[in-house]
Amino acid sequence: MRKILRVDMSSLNISQEEINEDFKLLGGRGLADKILTTEIDPRVHPLSKDNKLIIAPGLFSGITIPSTSRLSVVSKSPLTGGIKESNVGGPVSQELGRLGFAAIIIEGRASDSFYIVRISKKGKIYLDPAKDIQGMGNNETAQNLFRVYGKQINILSIGPAGEMLLPTATVAATDQDGYPSRHAGRGGLGAVMGSKGIKAIVIEGKVKREVKCLDKALLKESIKDFSTMVVKINKMNKQYGTTSLVKFINQSNGLPTKNFSRGTFEGVEQISGERITELIKERGGKTAHGCYSGCIIKCSHVFNDKNGNHVTSKLEYETVGMLGSNLEIDDVDMIAEMDRLCGDIGIDTMELGATMGVLMESGYIPFGNAEEVIKLLEEIPKGTPLGRLVGSGCATVGKVFGCSRVPVVKGQALPSYDPRALKGMGVTFATSPMGADHTAGPVYPGMGKLDAKKPDGQVEFSKNIQSNCAILDNFGLCLYTSPSPKTMEFIIKAVKALYGEVMSRDDLADIGKQILGMEYEFDERAGLGSETDELPFFFRQETLPEIDSSFDVSSEELRSIRKYFRNK
Ligand code: SF4
Known part of the structure; x- marks a missing residue:
């Protein structure tokens, strides 16, 4: 029987309950939605103690079905004011599934400081003080947690943006190499985690669990057909990652350029998947990299700088579009650096790209100027009023700067498609x-x-x-x-x-x-x-x-x- 872990941060009480039999086929987004919509009043403030953060592995997580380790993070969003499911890869979902957890419900609000929720291999739960890692970026946080708890752990964490309760803050998840490179990026759910007083959730791996299966032959046969189909349709994705879309969407006239004023970008070759892949290979990075070991698509890659040092493990199409063509920036190294900073601070790259587009359209900084973008981004972890404004997202910045072309729906920025x-x-x-x-x-x-x-x-x-x-x-x-x-x-x-x-x-x-x-x-x-x-x-x-x-x-x-x- 799958179970639900409930962590009340007001009382610091931890409890576990068996999942309702009626929810047998619900997992991930379906189960998390069910819990949230049943347990909270939709009118609560997203950052109040009355909101809840639900973290739920997809129903197949932990079972040896390829490309199924996706985790749903669900809450009332501080960015949109509505329900938000933000989905993230990496081994966390797989490990939670193996431990038999259908969901973690985080409720209430810690009164003093930040905590680490730690789940041991045996499924025991601990609340450890996070004093030593408070204020750190996601990268330093992960390094510290590996040092304290060992290399086998998997981590969900927030960066300074989440601690500052900024409405574009992400929840970072470690990938199979231990980099906190995957993000439940959209809707500011990192701020909800911060509002609860949780800096990180540590899951001790790697748990071995025999999953019950009533018809192993049928499962094996269906996985075989499914895998063949999935590999066939993802050849480009494996070769170039999601950046294979850069040229394709540009050819379709839909690559946002200059704050959505055009659909094609002159510098498209420099930011294309083909060019990025060339640089990765030249610099000793990795292509066809999986965010967790059970993926057969492997859309991820590892991008190094000119000296061969790791910069980022997830240069995605939507990031390249919103921080590249949308800002008329064609320097991949600068885009990768922005991506690294966003990941470390814990801020959504798409929201940041749209925010910078609006700032450029308003004349606050010029189009094409990556250095100015990085300077503004660096204001966020300092907690300056300007940094807080930039981290508040495109809709807020659009209002403050009187911009009439603000690409948002329900308060959230459009991804990189015109x-x-x-x-x-x-x-x-x-x-x-x-x-x-x-x-x-x-x-x-x-x-x-x-x-x-x-x-x-x-x-x-x-x-x-x-x-x-x-x-x-x-x-x-x-x-x-x-x-x-x-x-x-x-x-x-x-x-x-x-x-x-x-x-x-x-x-x-x-x-x-x-x-x-x-x-x-x-x-x-x-x-x-x-x-x-x-x-x-x-x-x-x-x-x-x-x-x-x-x-x-x-x-x-x-x-x-x-x-x-x-x-x-
Ligand atoms: S590596 Fe890419 S394709 Fe594979 S599970 Fe992660 S996000 Fe999906």
């Missing part, structure tokens, strides 16, 4: 209960045989893919296994093999529908109704010069997605 050239992606950004978030339902050019530049069919496609993404997040499958019908078929077979539950395609779709239904309902009660399912108006007013087209999916159609998931 919604006028990728209209399906725009539908997801506008309608997701999470604010603008590509992982909620990515619609890439060519998907569903749709013309990405035309509005036709985009709403229906985005609706279905958002539901399938919620299903992936429930079971803990990485997004790159693809939210496709084939992956859904695999999940149905794996559930039958593991638990003996026979599910139809409709039963599975119902899990996705329930998850999104819960999220929309929470948002509405928190004050985010259907009027928030919109892109910033400038995307409707201004045409993207390369294609002479604006965002033209009707508001009524956008709102039909919420109606569908709310059964209205």
Whole structure:
């Protein structure tokens, strides 16, 4: 029986409870949503003791199914004011699954200082003082924790941004090399962890656990077919990482450039996946690197500087787009340095890129000037008023600087896709209960045989893919296994093999529908109704010069997605 760990930071009381039998097929986002929506009033302040932080491994975590170690971090977001699921890779989810934990609920608020929640190999829980690591960046925090608890541990931590309760703060997770390079990056959930008084969660690994499986032959056979499919569709991802998208999205006229004023970038070759891969190889870095050992896609890589020293392990497409072309910066080493700083401070790279775009558009710093971006970024851990402003995100900075072109939905910055050239992606950004978030339902050019530049069919496609993404997040499958019908078929077979539950395609779709239904309902009660399912108006007013087209999916159609998931 899976169990739930409850940590009350007000009383410093720790308890464990068995999971409700009705939640048998819920894990990750589905289970965390269920707990949050049942246990908190959506009107609470996100940083108050009444909010809760739920950390839940996907249902398949800890089972030897490839690319399934995804962890859902869920709470009321200090950035959007609504529910937020931020998903992160690395071995943490796998280890929690092996220990039999379905979720960790962190509630209340420590009155004095910061703590480390430590979970031993035997599943015992300790609260250790974090005095010695308070104020440290994520890298130094990890090094200290490895020294104290040994090299076998896996870590979730917050950097100075989380300690300062900034609404763009991340929760960092260590990868298989021990770098805190993976982030539950979106929605400021690092600030919620900071508000509870938790600097780090340490999970002692590597636990060995025999997972019960009712039909091993069926599981083995379905994993074989699934793995073949996943490897086949991810060849580019393995070769260049997610930065393989840089040239592709540029060719599709959707690479945000100069604060979303163009969709193609002159310096695209210098920041392309091909160029980054060349530099990685020249400098002794790593390509085809997995965030945890059980991944067969391996979209991650290790980027070194000119002297061969490690800079970052996760130069992702969305980071390169938002900190590169969006700011007219074509120097990969500077982008990598910004990424390293964001990771160490614990700040969302996409939010920072959009924030800097707005500062550049307002004339506070010039476009193309990476040094100025780094100077502003370095203000954050110092806790200066300017640093706090920059760490408060794009919407706040847009207001303070009187900028009329602020690329946010529900208070959260758009990832690196121009919604006028990728209209399906725009539908997801506008309608997701999470604010603008590509992982909620990515619609890439060519998907569903749709013309990405035309509005036709985009709403229906985005609706279905958002539901399938919620299903992936429930079971803990990485997004790159693809939210496709084939992956859904695999999940149905794996559930039958593991638990003996026979599910139809409709039963599975119902899990996705329930998850999104819960999220929309929470948002509405928190004050985010259907009027928030919109892109910033400038995307409707201004045409993207390369294609002479604006965002033209009707508001009524956008709102039909919420109606569908709310059964209205
Ligand atoms: S595809 Fe990338 S993000 Fe997904 S599990 Fe593998 S390495 Fe991690």
